[in-house]
Amino acid sequence: MLKPVAQDQELLSLKQSYLTDDCFVDEGNLVLAQDVLYHAFDLEEYEQEESKNEANPNCDYYILGSKYGGSQDVFPAMLDGDFVCVGYANGTDLGGMLDRSSEEIVDFLKEKGEAPAAYNCLKHFLKIKAGDKIAVKADGSPKGKMGFLSIVGIAEVVDGSDYYIYDPEGYGHCIKVKWLAAPVSQSFDIGGYGRTIHKLSNQEHISRIFETEYVKKMQFPLKNDHLMDNPLNQILYGPPGTGKTYHTINKALEIIDGHVPGKRIKATERFKALKEAGQIVFTTFHQSMTYEDFVEGIKPTTEEGAISYEVQAGIFRKICEGEFPSIVGYKFNGNEVIRENDCEIYLKKSNGGELPFSKALLKECSRFLEAEGLEQFVKKESTDLVDRAQYRLIEPYIVNGYLNLINPLVKHLQFISSEKNSSFNQPKVLIIDEINRGNVSAILGELITLLEPDKRLGASEELKATLPYSKKEFGVPSNLYIIGTMNTADRSVEALDSALRRRFHFEEMPPRYDLADLNRDIAGYNLGSLLQTINERIAVLLDRDHLIGHAYLINCTSEKDLENTFQRNIIPLLQEYFYSDYEKIALVLGEGFCKEKEHQVVFAGQKNYSHAGNKQYELLNPTGEAFIEAIKRLMNG
Secondary structure: OHHHHHHOHHHHHHHHHHOOOOOOOOHHHHHHHHHHHHHHHOHHHHHOOOOOOOOOOOOOEEEEEOEEOOOEEOHHHHHHHOEEEEOOOOOOOOHHHOOOOHHHHHHHHHHOOOOHHHHHHHHHHOOOOOOOEEEEEEEEOOOOOOOOEEEEEEEEEOOOOOOEEEEOOOOEEEEEEEEEEOOOOEEEOOOOOOOOEEEEOOHHHHHHHHOOHHHHOOOOOOOOHHHHHOOOEEEEEEOOOOOHHHHHHHHHHHHHHOOOOOOHHHHHHHHHHHHHOOOEEEEEOOOOOOHHHHOEEEEEEEEOOEEEEEEEEOHHHHHHHOOOOOOOOOEEOOEEEEEEOOOEEEEEOOOOOEEEEEHHHHHHHHHHHHHHOHHHHHHOOHHHHHHHHOOOOOOHHHHOOOHHHHHHHHHHHHHHHHHOOOOOOOOEEEEEEOHHHOOHHHHHHHHHHHHOHHHOEOOOOOOOEEOOOOOOEEOOEOOEEEEEEEEOOOOOOOOOOHHHHOOOEEEEOOOOOOOHHHOOEEOOEEHHHHHHHHHHHHHHHOOHHHOOOHHHOOOOOOHHHHHHHHHHHHHHHHHHHOOOOHHHHHHHHOOOOEEEOOOOOOOHHHOOOOOOOOOOEEEOOOOHHHHHHHHHHHOOO
């Protein structure tokens, strides 16, 4: 250390500028070298000084934990409620201490009998102010351990006199924030942030955590324990207007994030962000959808006026294959990744030879790392990693002596995947709206078998199929979730393929009569009771597949809204359901909406014709008072 210090002329000049004649003469720069070492090995304490960020002197940066007692994860509550919180000293409202110094806060908490962990945390928490930025962490390694920090959200403290809230029955001490990016999943090779709260002054750390491109994008959660509760293949089915497509957003967010924001606007914003990132794909089946559109096909392309044909991946193959971040150029222990193709990377060893590694193997190990966590990963031997990842097609050259190369490759892959916002090892969701309107057997072809959970890549009965155009071996990854919707009233196609039915979990979406938005009276009757009355009659005259969903009435707040809904939605639906059999429509809606039609036809030769039993009805268009009376008749009032 003495030699580098003695050679750093800029450092020596800076030292000399601070010294006066009465200062200790530091011959040999021993004290200076000691100070350099002190700050190098005790950087964490240095970072806690009350210094301002040079780039933005009005903004301080913090890292805050999201788990109470080390296990209770309160981040979903933070995200939904737009706040950050700490639970220490939960029994004392600290609102009166916001303008006190750190020393006064510590003295106050000591008098209350709080432990050092409480006042060391709260003295920083209570100094957070409007405009400061907070990175919420899921986990972080303490000083002296392998550097690791995982961030799940980035927030900015909002202005206002009520930004601090004391919640004695819930989450303790809370500060109102707006989320800049949340939920996210970002891993950093940074250590020293193991405590509940840290104030940052290290400019490199601030730049990496708060100012990188990922902060501008919604990203992906770190933990996915909730995935076990979600079937890989599911179909939401029910009559029109029951919210099937609406609920696909909730289902997708439950799979990827583990929770759905309480505010719909936040849910849709998160959904759109995940679509832009490629983690959610939405498509609709129709009669013209083909295998070539969905899986792969030969498509024409033009270049400089010349037409050529090439194999192009479809929607399904694209989301299955995902993105594999390039690690070409990565060097470790004398080895270097020198090139790659669709299936393999090639490693140049220290002795000059080349060694190929399967990308599928590295993906599988990376998925295991994602599920187990980095701390568990680094404690395991490579052999244990491969065994527990359940990869059953490991190449012989990997089995015979090269397992020690997997750990650094996978660790580096995981790191740059996080840095570059790659989602290949994250859960993905494919939403297929109106799945029964396409010819499913023709669209999926041989891939129907590969959808089964135990046939997915990495599963116990893993299967692959050779695709007909590209001749590539193809399998469905275990991190792909498929959500379909099926309108049971759609008669445009045959019943859903029975082979597909066996492979999907079906969840019925019936009309809901108990929703709060239907618990209102219009035209003298409760909307929920009105809809239930109509549907009970349809079920008797037709079946349960042709009911009317609650979505048609959910936004009705006035008699005019209800009148428009009947004219534009409910009556046209009933005409379709009953093929213009107006007598049955009259039985459902009553004489206020339909009446028997009197014959005025004079037949040829003025012959009489008995039309008994062949009644004809006509639809009415009641408005105003007539509409109110029609509703009364519908309800037998």
